[in-house]
Amino acid sequence: MARETFDVVIMGGGNAGIGVTGPVRRAGQSVAMIEASDLGGTCPNRGCTPKKVQVAAGQALHDIERAEAHHIAVGRPRLDWAALIDREKDMIKDIPANLTRAMTRREVEVIKGFGTFVSSNTIRVGDRLLEGRHIVIATGSRPRPLPIPGAEHMITSDDMLRDRVLPTSMIFVGGGVIALEFGHVYARAGAAVTILEALPQLLPTMDADAVAQLRAESERLGIKINTGVDVRRIEAAGGQLRVIFTHDGVEHAAVADRVVNGAGRVANIDGLDLAAGGVEHANGRIAIDQYLRSRSNPLVYVCGDAVPISPQLSPIATYEGDIVGRNIVAGAKHRPDYAGMATSVYTVPALAAVGITETTAWQTGATIDVHVNDMRDWFSARSYAETVAWSKVIVDRVSDCILGAHFVGHGSQELINIFGLAIKFSITASQLRDNVYAYPTFSADIKHMLGRA
Numbered sequence: 030m031a032r033e034t035f036d037v038v039i040m041g042g043g044n045a046g047i048g049v050t051g052p053v054r055r056a057g058q059s060v061a062m063i064e065a066s067d068l069g070g071t072c073p074n075r076g077c078t079p080k081k082v083q084v085a086a087g088q089a090l091h092d093i094e095r096a097e098a099h100h101i102a103v104g105r106p107r108l109d110w111a112a113l114i115d116r117e118k119d120m121i122k123d124i125p126a127n128l129t130r131a132m133t134r135r136e137v138e139v140i141k142g143f144g145t146f147v148s149s150n151t152i153r154v155g156d157r158l159l160e161g162r163h164i165v166i167a168t169g170s171r172p173r174p175l176p177i178p179g180a181e182h183m184i185t186s187d188d189m190l191r192d193r194v195l196p197t198s199m200i201f202v203g204g205g206v207i208a209l210e211f212g213h214v215y216a217r218a219g220a221a222v223t224i225l226e227a228l229p230q231l232l233p234t235m236d237a238d239a240v241a242q243l244r245a246e247s248e249r250l251g252i253k254i255n256t257g258v259d260v261r262r263i264e265a266a267g268g269q270l271r272v273i274f275t276h277d278g279v280e281h282a283a284v285a286d287r288v289v290n291g292a293g294r295v296a297n298i299d300g301l302d303l304a305a306g307g308v309e310h311a312n313g314r315i316a317i318d319q320y321l322r323s324r325s326n327p328l329v330y331v332c333g334d335a336v337p338i339s340p341q342l343s344p345i346a347t348y349e350g351d352i353v354g355r356n357i358v359a360g361a362k363h364r365p366d367y368a369g370m371a372t373s374v375y376t377v378p379a380l381a382a383v384g385i386t387e388t389t390a391w392q393t394g395a396t397i398d399v400h401v402n403d404m405r406d407w408f409s410a411r412s413y414a415e416t417v418a419w420s421k422v423i424v425d426r427v428s429d430c431i432l433g434a435h436f437v438g439h440g441s442q443e444l445i446n447i448f449g450l451a452i453k454f455s456i457t458a459s460q461l462r463d464n465v466y467a468y469p470t471f472s473a474d475i476k477h478m479l480g481r482a
């Protein structure tokens with residue numbers, strides 16, 4: 030088998046892998062990108078983008094629900110689920126081809142296939158051997174396998190995004206982002222939704238008060254939420270599925286058409302033969318240093334969802350890809366800085382957050398001001414008949430810097446980016462208060478969210 034040589038061989042053509050190509054191609058390095066499935070990876074093909082098409086339909090149903098508040102009479106909405114899925118698929122169908130063209134313009138050689146290590150600097154794909162001065166693992170993540178009897182009955186978010194039949198009922202094992210985002214859409218579309226979460230709190234890494242707001246709104250929609258449960262087994266039940274779980278030692282059962290694995294995602298690194306590459310790893314996590322480089326093989330970098338220590342988010346995958354690309358070009362000197370990276374749970378309305386939670390803020394020992402507002406009575410929320418409008422902003426009293434911001438409500442997924450900017454570029458609470466905002470907008474409420482100076 031002839032060996033081909035490249036400066037950089039990237040395994041995975043998602044946000045992370047594509048992120049690597051910018052800096053290395055600008056430096057004139059030769060790049061091979063191996064992609065096993067669709068170029069673009071999870072976010073545009075099986076994640077953020079198609080999911081948001083469904084969320085947009087959920088938003089429309091939410092608006093219709095409140096039509097009466099605006100004195101608009103509408104009949105009962107009827108969602109054509111199959112047509113919605115077709116719309117979703119139609120919107121994303123050209124993405125892999127467009128990205129292939131973009132990579133070709135960038136003079137990246139895209140190779141279809143599944144890459145595996147054969148040595149510390151060589152990857153096999155099909156019948157080709159690609160030798161790289163650097164190898165990048167950008168292979169993303171996959172749903173966490175659950176050691177529950179009957180786990181094979183569960184479907185994944187990939188399955189949900191292509192299912193043209195709206196189930197009458199569904200159960201999510203895990204109460205994280207996937208359960209809440211899809212749960213809101215399905216509940217609004219008319220399905221009975223149950224969430225079974227192992228920990229005492231849904232979305233366990235997010236601010237407890239913000240999650241309580243979202244939980245209340247989710248229950249208002251009719252979603253049944255059980256936290257602190259132990260899912261014991263899943264079994265067939267006459268064309269449906271039965272999930273047996275315990276809560277406080279008492280056994281319960283829930284029955285639904287579909288059971289979804291919403292229990293998190295793990296790095297997609299099985300099958301890469303990391304041992305052949307000399308890439309140290311344990312429990313599905315590659316050992317990396319602060320430059321996103323393998324601790325045992327300095328030729329190898331890791332970025333995106335395959336990184337064991339950073340949030341599995343699309344902009345973070347792109348950002349880490351860029352860091353890796355710059356480290357390949359200039360030598361390992363760039364370290365990721367995740368401060369100011371905003372995130373949203375795209376329920377309707379969304380929960381959006383940036384920075385640290387109130388619990389973490391108190392744990393740091395900082396002297397803080399915590400500004401909490403239920404804004405449903407504020408003119409901005411009342412005019413739109415919002416069902417929830419809530420904010421918490423945590424400010425360091427000494428430096429006046431924003432430590433964290435947490436919102437649940439309309440506009441929150443946009444508002445949060447202002448607070449991301451503030452955290453990243455040390456814009457103080459007073460400066461945010463002093464700014465003149467367009468009025469009437471949700472951003473104009475920032476002054477009041479921070480308390481009048």
Ligand SMILES: Cc1cc2nc3c(=O)[nH]c(=O)nc-3n(C[C@H](O)[C@H](O)[C@H](O)COP(=O)(O)OP(=O)(O)OC[C@H]3O[C@@H](n4cnc5c(N)ncnc54)[C@H](O)[C@@H]3O)c2cc1C
Binds near residue numbers: 040067068071143341
């Ligand atoms: C349902 C869902 C919704 C989401 N919504 C959001 C959202 O709204 N906002 C957000 O920020 N994030 C969201 N995410 C997370 C986001 O999609 C990921 O963080 C992001 O796509 C990770 O990018 P990546 O490049 O690391 O991995 P991926 O995009 O998964 O790319 C990895 C690629 O590697 C390929 N591959 C794997 N193994 C090999 C191999 N051995 N050889 C060659 N190729 C290989 C795969 O085929 C894949 O294309 C969502 C995720 C899911 C599942």
Ligand SMILES: NC(=O)c1ccc[n+]([C@@H]2O[C@H](COP(=O)([O-])OP(=O)(O)OC[C@H]3O[C@@H](n4cnc5c(N)ncnc54)[C@H](O)[C@@H]3O)[C@@H](O)[C@H]2O)c1
Binds near residue numbers: 373375
């Ligand atoms: N809006 C977004 O940015 C977005 C949307 C969807 C997915 N994603 C990404 O995809 C990843 C996967 O999403 P997810 O919702 O599956 O994961 P998640 O990490 O958000 O939530 C998983 C939940 O499952 C619980 N859990 C784990 N094992 C369990 C068990 N055996 N029984 C019951 N509960 C259990 C966890 O405690 C946790 O609350 C997320 O980490 C997220 O970064 C992001």
